[in-house]
Amino acid sequence: ETKVGGRHGYRFYTPSMRERDSARRRIEDGLHTALARDQLRLLYQPKVDAVDGRIVGAEALLRWSKEDGGWWLPDEFIPIAEDSGLIVPIGAWVLRQACRQARAWQREGHGIPVSVNVSPVQLDDPGFLAHLDAALVESGLDPHLLELELTERVVVSGSQATGALLRAIRRLGVRISLDDFGTGYCSLSYLKHFPVDVLKIDRAFVHDIIQDSETAAITTGIIAMARSLHKDVVAEGVETLAQSEFLRDAGCPVLQGYLYGAPMDATLLEARLREQPPGQRASSGDT
Numbered sequence: 001e002t003k004v005g006g007r008h009g010y011r012f013y014t015p016s017m018r019e020r021d022s023a024r025r026r027i028e029d030g031l032h033t034a035l036a037r038d039q040l041r042l043l044y045q046p047k048v049d050a051v052d053g054r055i056v057g058a059e060a061l062l063r064w065s066k067e068d069g070g071w072w073l074p075d076e077f078i079p080i081a082e083d084s085g086l087i088v089p090i091g092a093w094v095l096r097q098a099c100r101q102a103r104a105w106q107r108e109g110h111g112i113p114v115s116v117n118v119s120p121v122q123l124d125d126p127g128f129l130a131h132l133d134a135a136l137v138e139s140g141l142d143p144h145l146l147e148l149e150l151t152e153r154v155v156v157s158g159s160q161a162t163g164a165l166l167r168a169i170r171r172l173g174v175r176i177s178l179d180d181f182g183t184g185y186c187s188l189s190y191l192k193h194f195p196v197d198v199l200k201i202d203r204a205f206v207h208d209i210i211q212d213s214e215t216a217a218i219t220t221g222i223i224a225m226a227r228s229l230h231k232d233v234v235a236e237g238v239e240t241l242a243q244s245e246f247l248r249d250a251g252c253p254v255l256q257g258y259l260y261g262a263p264m265d266a267t268l269l270e271a272r273l274r275e276q277p278p279g280q281r282a283s284s285g286d287t
């Protein structure tokens with residue numbers, strides 16, 4: 001299926017496209033009210049220590065509940081929210097909500113960093129830093145416990161201004177992670193100019209590491225490079241024991257994927273945090 005739309009896409013109309021357009025409009029209208037009616041929710045997916053399996057972080061993932069009780073997934077509505085600009089108020093809500101949750105866990109003695117996905121459209125909004133700062137101040141969260149996951153799109157299309165913004169974010173104490181690393185057009189030399197703390201290896205690599213020796217070699221290389229640049233590394237989309245063992249042996253310190261838990265309710269994650277024995281390490285290795 002070809003993708004229609006996007007800011008630079010051509011459009012030519014067929015009846016089915018017209019239907020799709022009206023579907024987009026319905027989603028857009030729905031999103032307008034979703035914020036007001038409290039129909040947005042965050043689920044949290046654990047990130048675990050590759051060696052001892054302890055939960056060392058969590059990623060907030062957005063869900064939108066339909067009137068009929070089901071859920072919309074982000075891939076179905078984030079692009080529409082981006083095109084319409086609605087991602088700006090939605091993103092501000094996500095930041096506030098995630099910071100509040102992370103602060104609640106911190107109070108309970110589970111000071112794990114929480115990461116939030118941020119779209120390039122949000123970063124282009126002049127109010128972004130103010131939203132971020134407000135979320136931190138309102139919640140009282142230690143900024144080191146917040147991480148922003150940005151995709152390579154940000155870095156590649158990134159101007160001088162993007163670099164300055166990323167530096168301002170880090171000055172607040174917030175960490176920056178490069179999501180879906182390896183899938184975009186991010187040349188490794190960008191890493192010299194853009195201040196990122198974490199590389200998050202895309203799940204497409206993880207998916208193939210066992211069957212495909214070239215993917216295995218590339219993944220091992222990314223992990224080694226990240227470590228020698230003193231960046232943290234996370235592998236996402238870990239589904240099997242074989243994948244987790246490969247990644248651990250390649251030196252990847254933090255893993256995330258269905259093997260350790262799908263995105264879940266905050267209360268469920270908190271229960272899992274309570275179950276784990278008190279740990280020696282405070283967080284994933286910054287070394």
Ligand code: C2E
Nearest residue numbers: 061062073074075094117118119237238239257258259263
């Ligand atoms: P992402 O940040 O790369 O998130 C990883 C996606 O992979 C999530 O899908 C997660 O549920 C899924 N996943 C996790 N573990 C596994 C696994 O082991 N196997 C497989 N096959 N999939 C796994 P989800 O929640 O549908 O989110 C999709 C994307 O939507 C995210 O990709 C992120 O780019 C975007 N997104 C999610 N929440 C937000 C948000 O609050 N704001 C913005 N701007 N984007 C968001």
Ligand code: MG
Nearest residue numbers: 059117149179
């Ligand atoms: Mg992410």
Ligand code: MG
Nearest residue numbers: 179180202236
């Ligand atoms: Mg990702």
Ligand code: MG
Nearest residue numbers: 151179180202
């Ligand atoms: Mg993704």
